[in-house]
Amino acid sequence: MSEKELHTQSALDEALDESFPASDSPSMTDPTHGMGLPSEGAGGEESDLFQPVRMGPLTLVNRIVMAPLTRSRAGQGDVPRGLNAEYYTQRATAGLIISEATNISQQGKGYAFTPGIYTDEQVAGWRLVTDAVHARSGHIFCQLWHVGRISHPDLQPWGQLPVAPSAIRPGGQAFTETGFKPHVTPRALDTDEIPGIVRDYAHAAECAKRAGFDGVEIHAANSYLLDQFLRDSTNKRTDRYGGNLENRTRFPLEVAAAVTKIWGGDRVGIRLSPLAPQPGDTPLDSNPMETYSYLVERLNRYGLVYIHTIEGATQGSRDEPPGFSFQQLRRQFQGLYMANNGYTRDLALRARRENLADLICFGRPFIANPDLVERLRTGAPLADAPKETWYGGGAHGYTDYPALSEGQARAAE
Numbered sequence: 001m002s003e004k005e006l007h008t009q010s011a012l013d014e015a016l017d018e019s020f021p022a023s024d025s026p027s028m029t030d031p032t033h034g035m036g037l038p039s040e041g042a043g044g045e046e047s048d049l050f051q052p053v054r055m056g057p058l059t060l061v062n063r064i065v066m067a068p069l070t071r072s073r074a075g076q077g078d079v080p081r082g083l084n085a086e087y088y089t090q091r092a093t094a095g096l097i098i099s100e101a102t103n104i105s106q107q108g109k110g111y112a113f114t115p116g117i118y119t120d121e122q123v124a125g126w127r128l129v130t131d132a133v134h135a136r137s138g139h140i141f142c143q144l145w146h147v148g149r150i151s152h153p154d155l156q157p158w159g160q161l162p163v164a165p166s167a168i169r170p171g172g173q174a175f176t177e178t179g180f181k182p183h184v185t186p187r188a189l190d191t192d193e194i195p196g197i198v199r200d201y202a203h204a205a206e207c208a209k210r211a212g213f214d215g216v217e218i219h220a221a222n223s224y225l226l227d228q229f230l231r232d233s234t235n236k237r238t239d240r241y242g243g244n245l246e247n248r249t250r251f252p253l254e255v256a257a258a259v260t261k262i263w264g265g266d267r268v269g270i271r272l273s274p275l276a277p278q279p280g281d282t283p284l285d286s287n288p289m290e291t292y293s294y295l296v297e298r299l300n301r302y303g304l305v306y307i308h309t310i311e312g313a314t315q316g317s318r319d320e321p322p323g324f325s326f327q328q329l330r331r332q333f334q335g336l337y338m339a340n341n342g343y344t345r346d347l348a349l350r351a352r353r354e355n356l357a358d359l360i361c362f363g364r365p366f367i368a369n370p371d372l373v374e375r376l377r378t379g380a381p382l383a384d385a386p387k388e389t390w391y392g393g394g395a396h397g398y399t400d401y402p403a404l405s406e407g408q409a410r411a412a413e
């Protein structure tokens, strides 16, 4: 990372909410995560967290999932390259990898140096990644991304305004190739533009298939386009895509219909974050339980293989406000439940022991621990990843984190 990029790191942390830990964010090395839980100690090996599990037609070697992590290291043309293949391969012992968020179109892009999945070159670039992960018997889904209003004209085709359900300016700054720039007031989409974006999702889903992914995850979390349509705070439309629940869920459900047509429901998941206020200082929906329950119940008709929830504020508090329950969402959904946000070894073991989730998804711990699964299994210590290298740059802070040597792993057992 250049000095300039380093200098702008803190601004990027604010721009990329997903990277911006709240002050009460738990330490990743705090084994009990402030929840007063007893430590599991050794013996995690016996948990079914480390045992194979069926996910639709796939058999995952364990229940540990690598979360989507934007690392802003794609090559020219937003094309993944060998460096990216090496990074994912190092982490292929996860039962499932979910790729970093991947733009479905240029209009869907909101951060510099992020990969796309809509050109032939991008398909070829991703093929390097998927082949390498499969060579290590791993599985990888592609996270399909449209940022909506969380963008900037510098990142948009012909310098146009970003698009959104309504013309409401987000807080914070966009990460462009020439530095941080305040977000602008987006343009509200016309009703007849939305089918075109649904087609962009379908095209990206087809490209992901050609690129050799095992499935796709629809990114409907973290206040990006689909989440902007769901929330009544960002969706003030009066057409068939705004207003009541049926209308606000219409676009995400149309995307689910289009994508499952290509992949079949059993290779499609969806990510949701009903309680996450970032990026863009995006207010929550006025009744998140009602809105996301309505969505989840209707998703059942497409037979999605999992819902993936960020339990709480992304990288922040896991608290559920009165009236909200992730377990209720889980009960309403007919497929698997993948849980994320602040999971530690102990929390993950407990979640399986008490059957609170089918799959446990880890984000930050995977950055500096390519062999995270083995470390969790043996109870070995976890390395920390300095934030300076989270986004942008090359191999440093990306592919140069070592796995524990065999000797160290044995000593930890």
Ligand SMILES: Cc1cc2nc3c(=O)[nH]c(=O)nc-3n(C[C@H](O)[C@H](O)[C@H](O)COP(=O)(O)O)c2cc1C
Binding pocket: 018, 019, 067, 068, 069, 070, 071, 099, 100, 101, 143, 219, 221, 222, 271, 310, 314, 315, 340, 341, 342, 343, 361, 362, 363, 364, 365, 390, 391
């Ligand atoms: C560096 C970084 C990049 C992220 N990029 C994405 C992303 O591309 N898509 C997404 O849905 N979430 C993204 N997130 C959020 C993570 O997937 C995850 O929800 C969050 O880190 C909380 O999980 P954890 O406590 O295990 O880290 C990112 C988080 C970090 C730290």
